[in-house]
Amino acid sequence: EPEVTQTPSHQVTQMGQEVILRCVPISNHLYFYWYRQILGQKVEFLVSFYNNEISEKSEIFDDQFSVERPDGSNFTLKIRSTKLEDSAMYFCASRARLAGESYNEQFFGPGTRLTVL
């Protein structure tokens, strides 16, 4: 069964460093998402991406964040200069586009745990 994969599973970095979190969405999916979950808090939407551009972003997704689909398979989240408060689990998700069905399922990856020291 196709699945979304994410690497690495755990990333430790120093404050101020750049990190890139990688995701491989399901191959025929067209919509891509990043969410994050700070320990003990709810899962929060960060950004959605479609047709090679950001379609929506939350207020969390400031200038320190960027997303990219550098090739036909990967979808990356870059944090330019990490802060302590960026420590969280980051989930990638992807969704197909089915004609006549607006709310089809988002498939989630297992997450990358980012720890900023």
Place this chain on the structure above:
Amino acid sequence: AQSVTQLDSHVSVSEGTPVLLRCNYSSSYSPSLFWYVQHPNKGLQLLLKYTSAATLVKGINGFEAEFKKSETSFHLTKPSAHMSDAAEYFCVVSEPTGGGNKLTFGTGTQLKVEL
């Protein structure tokens, strides 16, 4: 703006007894609602979804949920809990956006199943 409230942060049941995880939502639109489950060290897996078809929705692993518009609720139930059901459960509402649907999550309910 849409929101979801999960009324219990922790629920503990005995194996073989019914499960009830409560969820209330707020939405300006006719909502699409989901329940996701997260097992330890695993990703988020869809249990079931409501998208304006039947109000009683059946999902995987014997779970079901009933959409009640008058009560703005979408509670998750299972007649008989199994040890493997122990996990965190998220009630989620979908908001249509220009480029797709954005999911808004509840705070989660940790389900513990005891022998």
